[in-house]
Amino acid sequence: MQRIINDPDNVVEDMLKGYVKNHSDLVSSTDNPRVLKYKSAPIDGKVGIVTGGGSGHKPAFIGYIGKNMVDAVAVGEVFSSPTAKAFLDAFKAADAGKGVACLYGNYAGDNMNVKMAIQMAKSEGIEVKTVVANDDVASAPKTEREKRRGVAGEVLMWKIGGAKAVQGGSLDEVINAAQKAINNTRSIGIGLTSCTIPAVGKPNFEIPEGKMEVGIGHHGEPGIEVTDLKSADEMAKLMVNKIIADLPFIENDEIAVLLSGLGATPAMELYILYKEIPDLLKDKGISIYKSYIGDYFTSLDMMGATLTFMKLDEELKDLLDMRANSMGFKEFGE
Amino acid sequence: MQRIINDPDNVVEDMLKGYVKNHSDLVSSTDNPRVLKYKSAPIDGKVGIVTGGGSGHKPAFIGYIGKNMVDAVAVGEVFSSPTAKAFLDAFKAADAGKGVACLYGNYAGDNMNVKMAIQMAKSEGIEVKTVVANDDVASAPKTEREKRRGVAGEVLMWKIGGAKAVQGGSLDEVINAAQKAINNTRSIGIGLTSCTIPAVGKPNFEIPEGKMEVGIGHHGEPGIEVTDLKSADEMAKLMVNKIIADLPFIENDEIAVLLSGLGATPAMELYILYKEIPDLLKDKGISIYKSYIGDYFTSLDMMGATLTFMKLDEELKDLLDMRANSMGFKEFGE
Amino acid sequence: MSYFLNKQGEIIIRNLIDTIIKNKEYLSEIDGAIGDGDHGINLNKGFTKFKNNKFNPEDDFSISLEKLGSVLMMEIGGSMGPLYGNFFMKMSQEIKGKEKIDKKTFGKMLNEGVEAIQILGNASLGDKTILDTLIPAQKAFKEAINNKKKFSEALKGLKEAAERGKNSTKEMVAKVGRASRLGERSRGVLDAGATSCNLILQSMADSIIPLLKEFDTN
Amino acid sequence: MSYFLNKQGEIIIRNLIDTIIKNKEYLSEIDGAIGDGDHGINLNKGFTKFKNNKFNPEDDFSISLEKLGSVLMMEIGGSMGPLYGNFFMKMSQEIKGKEKIDKKTFGKMLNEGVEAIQILGNASLGDKTILDTLIPAQKAFKEAINNKKKFSEALKGLKEAAERGKNSTKEMVAKVGRASRLGERSRGVLDAGATSCNLILQSMADSIIPLLKEFDTN
Ligand SMILES: Nc1ncnc2c1ncn2[C@@H]1O[C@H](COP(=O)(O)OP(=O)(O)O)[C@@H](O)[C@H]1O
Ligand SMILES: Nc1ncnc2c1ncn2[C@@H]1O[C@H](COP(=O)(O)OP(=O)(O)O)[C@@H](O)[C@H]1O
Ligand SMILES: [Mg+2]
Numbered sequence A, B: 001m002q003r004i005i006n007d008p009d010n011v012v013e014d015m016l017k018g019y020v021k022n023h024s025d026l027v028s029s030t031d032n033p034r035v036l037k038y039k040s041a042p043i044d045g046k047v048g049i050v051t052g053g054g055s056g057h058k059p060a061f062i063g064y065i066g067k068n069m070v071d072a073v074a075v076g077e078v079f080s081s082p083t084a085k086a087f088l089d090a091f092k093a094a095d096a097g098k099g100v101a102c103l104y105g106n107y108a109g110d111n112m113n114v115k116m117a118i119q120m121a122k123s124e125g126i127e128v129k130t131v132v133a134n135d136d137v138a139s140a141p142k143t144e145r146e147k148r149r150g151v152a153g154e155v156l157m158w159k160i161g162g163a164k165a166v167q168g169g170s171l172d173e174v175i176n177a178a179q180k181a182i183n184n185t186r187s188i189g190i191g192l193t194s195c196t197i198p199a200v201g202k203p204n205f206e207i208p209e210g211k212m213e214v215g216i217g218h219h220g221e222p223g224i225e226v227t228d229l230k231s232a233d234e235m236a237k238l239m240v241n242k243i244i245a246d247l248p249f250i251e252n253d254e255i256a257v258l259l260s261g262l263g264a265t266p267a268m269e270l271y272i273l274y275k276e277i278p279d280l281l282k283d284k285g286i287s288i289y290k291s292y293i294g295d296y297f298t299s300l301d302m303m304g305a306t307l308t309f310m311k312l313d314e315e316l317k318d319l320l321d322m323r324a325n326s327m328g329f330k331e332f333g334e
Numbered sequence C, D: 001m002s003y004f005l006n007k008q009g010e011i012i013i014r015n016l017i018d019t020i021i022k023n024k025e026y027l028s029e030i031d032g033a034i035g036d037g038d039h040g041i042n043l044n045k046g047f048t049k050f051k052n053n054k055f056n057p058e059d060d061f062s063i064s065l066e067k068l069g070s071v072l073m074m075e076i077g078g079s080m081g082p083l084y085g086n087f088f089m090k091m092s093q094e095i096k097g098k099e100k101i102d103k104k105t106f107g108k109m110l111n112e113g114v115e116a117i118q119i120l121g122n123a124s125l126g127d128k129t130i131l132d133t134l135i136p137a138q139k140a141f142k143e144a145i146n147n148k149k150k151f152s153e154a155l156k157g158l159k160e161a162a163e164r165g166k167n168s169t170k171e172m173v174a175k176v177g178r179a180s181r182l183g184e185r186s187r188g189v190l191d192a193g194a195t196s197c198n199l200i201l202q203s204m205a206d207s208i209i210p211l212l213k214e215f216d217t218n
């Protein structure tokens, strides 16, 4: 395992220390070492935006703390849900009395810990509502959408929810916007290699040389099929087709595209993968309103990518246009 | 080789296509398929900023095309210098009559091709002056600084030179600012794995499991020594010490820090590596004015990092503060 | 009618803590085969935190279980934190304020604990989880008391069923959690959670049985 | 005094192009051992571009060399583009407008070409590069004409020296370029650039020698 770490059991602590030191203009630590918050949170009159999850997905989750995005994040061990207490403390750090929208992914541990945290928050007088992202089309059939995992579509959910909150939306309005965002969002991943949890020290699973796994999850959850490694153009086609068939996305739709590397993918290859996507969409009469390419939601040192489409309406476009400033989502102003 | 590509001989073409499609708000293609330019270049009354180099270093080089940074870039094959014609055409794309500052790295091929291109530009009436980055302390002794390679310090050179040009600096003023930036900048890299040029299909060289190469270059140029893989804290110490001894950086210096992954390094590990750096500097009485962590200058799928310090004075701080908007360097405005 | 006293909780809790700490490596080893090798570490972290910061020998069984559950639930994270955390907390609630714990009460404790895990974790018998130890054990205990078996006999039945349940996971294919990634390849080794659950039930039963003797009038 | 005519360039250039295209795989294979395996591809790309877009059989030797050099220099990039590009361009300049090319003129062409590569590439004899073919070949030619050898004899001397020079790279440790990464491990195989340079010189000499006969009065 060729990695830049100290004690493999302390990677999360070490990472958080480095993160806070570098991003002190954006984030502050809290009394709970596993909770980071936006330095200006809680923001008067604004619904708090909270998320959280296991570590190893950088920029997710702490990388989306910042202006117009997420107010507080509960941080778990690598690939392991944060504690209920971390979620609770994140709620507290984000709440300005207008309630908290907890926008997170659909993982067993997160579901349980958020549930517990909400019960406790309630008894402390904090109102928390949730949106559970389930954008990964490969993780369950469409008829069982509630079982699907949240993947990179979460980033767009945070951006939309965060913007709605900044616009002064009530808790219900924020929840509705974030829910609409995720309802309109579909993703799929392709994995080319495994990844190694530092404390484990050996690859989490195996993808044979010359093969790829279509529909792989962010922790290596099994995909739909393992096939021969295809060309970038064929991968693009396969991913686009799986996604658009699912919602479905149809003629005249306007969408946001997010193409994320899984951690060890050179940026060059993300652009190669992107090359055919605009044309494939054009062929179906679908137009791209905005596209984002980079490492937005990763899986340690996994090689591969996820592709995400979000169908836009006027409200979502308006919210997407609100510039965010976080480590993972930085938008230049004039 | 588990990679997202089509024909390995066409990775550069494919990447450029995807890049232009995604960043049409920032860049445009030119008549020369191996030259990209800022969509607003040439900018009236502004010195043009040009760079160029082999591909595989994303965001470098095209990722720094944008507002307040680079105007045009000559694009080479993977790890191979662009043609003289590409440099020439980049000069043409950037020149608004005030001359062109060509700010590039100190690689044999680049030196030759830039030299040829300048001769040709001269005969077409375009004035070009150069700054050759040589920030890599590991690539030659201090007494032979002119032999040293340019590495991630180039990013800061572009930012400073780009800002000076936007401030209305003359060609000489831009050149002087960029030269000052690089004179004040020192870098060192540590490599943990090799990297694979897609068209070659096998690793470029080898670093044995459990070892690391201190001082490795951006294309795998040999470093100072191959040692046992150290902890992140020890790596940080080693890198900091090598850099500060070289300029040297001394008490009361204010510096900019740039910590870049080499392509396959999970962001988490860059923050782990960063953790000790502020304290190590504090111990020497050196303070950090700004720090940047991420993939700024990479080497395909190499695992490892480069650390760069730039000593600041009031002029450099002022120039560094000018917000840039490019794929690789995006700064949020209020 | 046999019973043990709520205030006799200390020894049951102490043995439970010891069992987990002693089996830390063993549990992680099992988890390593088809999981990520941290099950022992995770549980050890929780039980040690409880032991060092919350455990009070004066506390009755109910209060200790609640504190243990709360530490697991609040501070361990992952799936095991809330699952075992809820398990112990729900068992605790069943005996809150009660002086004596008889076989009927203990049966209810088990029911509450198992139900909590099922509701929270949404897994089923045969998914290769802690439930494959827990559900057979709970069932065996219930049947024993339905058949008017003594408390200690019922606990022995629980022990046997838990052990059998744990062993049954060896031939199962994991359906939930990390190991489900492996599909067919998850067959052939024990499930880590089922193993820790068996250790927990064995330890509890072994601690309770000697306590029962003192009051055994049957 | 023997010479060949500038306007006889077509055959020399044709043979040169054929040589590079024919040896594309071979050169890449050699580069693969200690480089990145693209030397043949790089040269083939340049020579093919020249052949398809710029080569005019009517052009004299000087003009063809200039066009070839310019395509290599402008459109190939890397280090080989400017190095071989300058090499051919500088050779061309020496005979621009001349009708006849005698041994003295050819010697000057070589000098100009070698100097261009040295100035641009900054490598020395023994660094395991094209210079290890080129410099001995140039020297042998010079000595031969200093010793009043015939043009064709001098070219034969050049051929032998080039071949020897190329072979000498086998035992060298690379000091510049990609292969220098390998240090001692670069020993034991030929240098790709030295090999291509040998092919170029052999082809040129073999093309020129038969041309000389026609005018040979010596
Ligand atoms: N939904 C669930 N219900 C019951 N038990 C579960 C569930 N998910 C996982 N488990 C149990 O958790 C065990 C793994 O625990 P542990 O290793 O501590 O967590 P992790 O898988 O996060 O590393 C598995 O062996 C399985 O018995
Ligand atoms: N500075 C130099 N001077 C002379 N020849 C050089 C120099 N640098 C490299 N070479 C030659 O270039 C050859 C490699 O060429 P090629 O494979 O086409 O380029 P690259 O190394 O960029 O892939 C080497 O075998 C060596 O002979
Ligand atoms: Mg775990």
Ligand SMILES: [Mg+2]
Binding pocket: C031, C035, C036, C037, C038, C039
């Ligand atoms: Mg585990």
Ligand SMILES: [Mg+2]
Binding pocket: B079, B080, D036, D038, D078
């Ligand atoms: Mg090459």
Ligand SMILES: [Mg+2]
Binding pocket: D031, D035, D036, D037, D038, D039
């Ligand atoms: Mg080569």
